[in-house]
Amino acid sequence: MAAEGKTCGGCGACCKLPAIRELSKPAHQTCSNYVTGQGCSIYEQRPGSCRAFECGYLQNPELNDDWRPDRAGFLLYFAPGPRLVVETDLETPDTWRQEPYLSQLREWSNRSRPSPVEVVVRTGDHLTMIFPEGEITLGKDTGRAIVSGYRGVGERRRPFAEFAKPLAWTL
Numbered sequence: 001m002a003a004e005g006k007t008c009g010g011c012g013a014c015c016k017l018p019a020i021r022e023l024s025k026p027a028h029q030t031c032s033n034y035v036t037g038q039g040c041s042i043y044e045q046r047p048g049s050c051r052a053f054e055c056g057y058l059q060n061p062e063l064n065d066d067w068r069p070d071r072a073g074f075l076l077y078f079a080p081g082p083r084l085v086v087e088t089d090l091e092t093p094d095t096w097r098q099e100p101y102l103s104q105l106r107e108w109s110n111r112s113r114p115s116p117v118e119v120v121v122r123t124g125d126h127l128t129m130i131f132p133e134g135e136i137t138l139g140k141d142t143g144r145a146i147v148s149g150y151r152g153v154g155e156r157r158r159p160f161a162e163f164a165k166p167l168a169w170t171l
């Protein structure tokens with residue numbers, strides 16, 4: 001549910017960035033039903049995935065208008081993991097590296113938080129995992145699960161993120 005006082009305004013990023021299965025709309029192409037300055041032209045009949053979607057900016061009352069996706073250049077949403085996905089607009093693929101974004105994303109990525117999440121930047125099919133210590137490039141999404149966390153102890157403790165190894169036959 002949208003946080004009190006939050007509105008989409010003239011954003012429309014979720015009518016461009018995600019694929020919409022019911023409409024066969026590819027990711028990163030503006031939906032043919034989207035009218036600039038007006039929004040969805042089939043609002044009452046829009047597909048279920050459009051009805052169900054609310055981005056992180058809309059849900060989080062603490063995110064100011066710098067985080068509105070059309071201004072930030074990316075949108076936020078939660079996925080199983082639990083994972084916070086930073087879905088970038090391919091026209092502005094690096095704005096998440098700027099402030100105030102990067103510091104906040106690194107803070108959210110702190111695994112010591114009460115409800116830890118993986119924070120993953122998705123740029124097309126390219127993935128990057130954020131940690132407070134820095135970013136780890138995962139590369140092209142293989143479709144396999146991602147494992148991430150810390151290895152080592154003391155000064156040798158380091159974050160890691162990698163795709164799970166394919167299952168091997170053990171007959």
Ligand code: SF4
Pocket residue numbers: 007008011012013014015053054055056057058068069070075
């Ligand atoms: S990306 Fe978020 S703020 Fe933008 S239109 Fe969609 S729900 Fe609204």
Ligand code: SF4
Pocket residue numbers: 014015016020031032033034035039040041042043046047050
């Ligand atoms: S159907 Fe409407 S709400 Fe859904 S992506 Fe297209 S313009 Fe946006």
